[in-house]
Amino acid sequence: MKRYPLLVQLISYVFVIVIALITTLGLLYYQTSSRNIRQLIERDTRQSIRQSSQFIDAYIKPLKETTSVLAKNSEIQDFASQIHQENDKQVLQLMKMVLATNSDLQAAVLVTKDGRTVSTNPQLIMKTSSDMMAEPWYKAAIDRQAMPILTPARQLSLSSKKEWVVSVTQEVVDAAGHNLGVLRLDIAYPTIKASLDQLQLGRQGFAFIVNDKHEFVYHPKKSVYSSSKEMAAMKPYLAIQNGYTKDKTSFVYQKLIPNSQWTLVGVASLDQLHRVQRQIFWSFLGTGLLACLICGFATVLVLRRWIRPIQQLQQVILAIQKGDRQLRAQETGSPELTDLAQQFNALLDQIDSLMVAVADKEKAIGQYRLQALASQINPHFLYNTLDSIIWMAEFNDSKRVVEVTKSLAKYFRLALNQGNEYIRLADELDHVSQYLFIQKQRYGDKLSYEVQGLDVYADFVIPKLILQPLVENAIYHGIKEVDRKGMIKVTVSDTAQHLVLTVWDNGKGIEDSSLTNSQSLLTRGGVGLKNVDQRLKLHYGEGYHMTIHSQSDQFTEIQLSLPKMHELMADDTQENE
Template sequence: MKNKVPIVKTLKFQIAGYYLVTSITLIFIFALVLYYSISNIILADTLETTANSVVQSGRYIEIYIEKLKALTDVLSNAAETKHYLETGDKKARESVVSMIDTILKTDDYFSSVILVSKTGEILSNEKALDMTTSDDMMSESWYVAAINSEGMPVLTSARQQAFSMDQKTWVISVGQEITNDRGDNIGVMLIDVKYDVIGGYLQDLMEGGAFIINTDNKMVYYPDVTVFTDQDKLNAFIELKNMKDGYDSKRNLLTKHYPIKGTNWMLVGTSMLEGLSRVRRQIFETVVLIGLILILIALGSGLLIAVKITRPFKALENAMSDLEKGLLKVPLDENGCYEVENLTRHFNQMADRIEQLLRDIKNNEKYLRTYELNALHSQINPHFLYNTLDSIVWMAEFNDSAKVIAITKALAQFFRLSLSKGEELITLKDEVAHVAQYLFIQKQRYGEQLQYEIVESEALSHVKVPKIIIQPIVENAIYHGIRNLENEGLIQIKTYQEIQNLVILITDNGVGFDAERIQRGDIKLGGIGLQNVNQRLKLYYGENSGLKIESVKGKGTEVKLVIPI
């Protein structure tokens, strides 16, 4: 029964999930950029609009003040005005009064025009004046301030002596010193304008907030008259005056300063940007709505894309499941994207390879069964057993009991190691002991014609190797190399490690042979040929293992068994 896979682990879910997460991330980044971009554009536009409004209002006030100064300059420098102040001539006085009436008619905001002589005489359209005068006007501060202007129009506070909280009574006075031809002071000209004139020019700024304050931190204009008497409120405006132009995010306040030329006034325009907050809220809500719609679209499209991408993989999964159940070839159509085509092609190749491996396994099993029969035949070789028993009988006839006992023990040990309790893999130490018993027995038969040396590495004695891989090679060396020698024969066996391999080296000084006979399989080892041993090693350890044979005819043979460890 197929195990149920959690949906979160399915490829379809993960593709759809990754796609959705990526889409949401991109949508979030896009929405964030869009929101802040639009907000910054609106903020910059608001800042520019506010700044332009403040500058424009300030310039209007500048123009108006210049107009006042120009009028005072004209009236102050008129010949009739100077003649009246110097002589008190009635005709000249009438001319001055006529000029004052003309000036007052040019602007509805003009409140009064006042001419004050050095001796304290006053000529004005206003009957009741609240001004400080004396026989010596040089003792009056406001009068001296006009003189110190050196002929240039100045702002004066001459009308602020009787200050009240009624703005309707407030005026702004612009004064001009009057001098005779010698430059001596003979009087001062003042033009009073209604306080509301400033409010008219600042009307466009009132929604956001605007005020005028002078360099002495005294309020010049603000609609709320309490600021003129409440120091705490005034301090708040002074703080605004000292702020830099721009947007203060902590206060959500936009500020613009404009110094009015020809005065010591500073026009300050502010905006709380409540409209911007409303617009930002609307933008945020719109962006969230659009984002949710895009997320739903991304979710739907992600599922469709995931289904389309995973369909070939699902078919491949089903094919692999069928292959697992029946071990049958299940060909797939190689259609789709490159990766799917490549994966399907590899799957079909794998199925073909599995089928080939199954055939190879059957052949190898057949071969191994043949080998087991041959091995059993080799373990109880009748010729070897007959020759050994014949040697024992011969020794017994000569009453050589010591040799009889030794060779009998060696034969018993040889067959015990050959059987090895049915185990196919034995330690290298037992394999070497097995061939040592074999050589001992053969030594008894061949005598001085056969000599042997065994050099065994103790560090490798525990390594497991297939049994009976050395004895067939030694047997081949005796029967095909040493036995046909006229002189003494020598077989050397050595075990050692070479890189990551166990090496068993068997050399003899026999007659040797043509190495091409090995490749043809002409040479057999007691029923088990060299190729038999070589193939057994490759079955156990792979292609990097096996036999390496070098032989020179008339000089001897060297066989190297290479086993990975």
């Protein structure tokens, strides 16, 4: 699982919170605005349809009154009753005068019961018969009992002009109420159309009029009158009295026009709502993006300042892991981070104190081990050397007694080294030379040795008593175990980084071929050799290493690789002196 930095995580959390907040507010505002706009559309639609209904009623009322007045006119009744059949010109003149008073009146037609007609349109072609009571349109007019009737929209197919009109038809009766004929006025659409076109029903909204049989009286799209498909498309609107269509794209409101069989249907499109919804969406989207950018920028600035102490603390920890233990965390930032840095620094100080205490203890342990080594070596070695001197004295070999005694004295003087733990390389080589000289007095021709140093490293300072245990190991575990003449070589060499001290012997070697590392030889070599290895590791750390080469019954070679610290150690020695 991929781990992301704290800054990235916090910024992500802030972005999620900001987006969630803006989304929530946007949805609430969206819902509230949509509801308010819907209510506004509903209110405006109802109000507009009511006003238009009243206007149409006021518009139709005088037309119906005009029709009634004409139907009761004496000249028209006389002509229809066949009393004065020759006055058709006076009737025509009367109807033309009525048409002249209203530009919406397209034509006036009088049809008598016996099929005679008088029309203001000379091109009128009307189906008549001697018994007009059998004609449907004629019967529909007289069924209203001398009351005006509004007919649905129709095209003036009875004339050469193909215009859509509605008609006001009224029965003409005599004083006794007997049918004499039917009078019809054809009304054009301009006034009704102008009134309904002014309705604020949205870009896709419209209004239309139907009668009580759901026949279209008016529709802004005239093709509806003749297209059954388009008529069928209007039926869903007729099924809704006051509400929304199934797809929620339109609001429908119906209002019965007073004093008529007509119903005004208003279909308000919700494009205003959709437009506002789009505006809200894009506004909140833009606001959200801007808010995210501002919040993101501000968050980065704030969080960087807040996280910087944590990052600095992390860098200090990494540096300390690499060995730079002098660094300390900056005690800055929030109170919590300041307390954390203070506690961390206090912990580092405590660790340093413990490490100093441990180092002092290990140094003391090293000194105790060195003293223990000297106490282990000196009595045993001194006993054997004194035994050899006594033996020489018994044989009156005074010269050798003097030489061995001087060598022994010099050996102990170099070993003590005025109480210093460190010694010059030349003195360490001299010390091991005195040891080998004394041992040769005991072993005679069985032991030969060579000690070879490098003048350039004569003053190189090293811990004392590191070669004598290796030489002792070579004698007791190597030379002493074979019957041939033994040879021990102590040499000094160098590499680019190390000074190499080598102790070689042609003794027994290591019998087990698997024992080829320093640990195996340390196990065989005893306490003295182990102490040397531990002391050098404690002093030099990882810069020191021991290398062992051996072949069974052939040789053993031990190499001590010491880091070149000549100048530093020499200065330390001078200060101690």
